[in-house]
Amino acid sequence: MSSKNKNDREELLRRNYAEIAQLAGGLAHEIRNPLSTISLNLGVLSEDLEDGDTPRDLRMKRRIEIISRECDHLEQILSDFLRFTTGMELETQLCDLSQLVGSFIESQRLEADARQIEISPHLAPDLPRVHLDPHQFRQVLLNLTLNAMQAMPEGGVLEFQTFLQANEVVLQIIDNGDGISKPAQKKIFDLFYSSKPEGSGLGLPTVRKIIEAHHGSIQCESEPGRGTKFTVFLPITLDSQEK
Ligand SMILES: Nc1ncnc2c1ncn2[C@@H]1O[C@H](COP(=O)(O)OP(=O)(O)O)[C@@H](O)[C@H]1O
Numbered sequence: 001m002s003s004k005n006k007n008d009r010e011e012l013l014r015r016n017y018a019e020i021a022q023l024a025g026g027l028a029h030e031i032r033n034p035l036s037t038i039s040l041n042l043g044v045l046s047e048d049l050e051d052g053d054t055p056r057d058l059r060m061k062r063r064i065e066i067i068s069r070e071c072d073h074l075e076q077i078l079s080d081f082l083r084f085t086t087g088m089e090l091e092t093q094l095c096d097l098s099q100l101v102g103s104f105i106e107s108q109r110l111e112a113d114a115r116q117i118e119i120s121p122h123l124a125p126d127l128p129r130v131h132l133d134p135h136q137f138r139q140v141l142l143n144l145t146l147n148a149m150q151a152m153p154e155g156g157v158l159e160f161q162t163f164l165q166a167n168e169v170v171l172q173i174i175d176n177g178d179g180i181s182k183p184a185q186k187k188i189f190d191l192f193y194s195s196k197p198e199g200s201g202l203g204l205p206t207v208r209k210i211i212e213a214h215h216g217s218i219q220c221e222s223e224p225g226r227g228t229k230f231t232v233f234l235p236i237t238l239d240s241q242e243k
């Protein structure tokens, strides 16, 4: 194939993808509005029933609870989905990864305490800075941390490490939770793959998409029953050492 044909074809694919992503995003928005009306009205219904204690009232309350929970689940899927389809326009700046991870960890202390999870940070000082969109990267940290916490329902240790390796800055998030079976490890980055009843299966695809937009990569190692380690590699560039 000539390089012009190849470029035309790539451009066409890109446009098709953008169109499908826009359509899917639009659809998610359209579903979200009536869904929030349904949720609001369910809230009002359950308030109306608050004092009722006949068997019929109790049955209705239970059903309203189930419908509300399903609405919340749908809302979660839609917001994860919208985050995934939203275009990846990065607003990068030169960032110190250890500082970013350090302040993220502080924001997670309460949640970790509540889940009896001990956070153990090993953050290298003076790392070369990397081009990061802090807002998008926070989403990466959030999704990986939430998964790790969910994998340790009885509590555990969550380790954050940053270090320099060759020409990359590396972040590792290590938990001693449930782990992932070998066959499941092949699927965890697939869209909509989830082993959780309330999962959207969009957390890791979003993580990978954001990291790849930063020209980085992500790897997972896991041992069922022992825990899981996610490693994120971010390239350092010529201007990384500039102060
Ligand atoms: N730290 C982890 N420990 C164990 N399993 C994990 C971990 N992170 C991800 N997984 C597995 O990968 C699946 C996909 O994760 P994700 O894309 O975030 O979707 P979700 O969290 O909605 O299920 C999870 O359902 C879980 O099976």
Ligand SMILES: [Mg+2]
Residues within 6 Å of the ligand: 143, 146, 147, 202, 203, 204
């Ligand atoms: Mg998740």
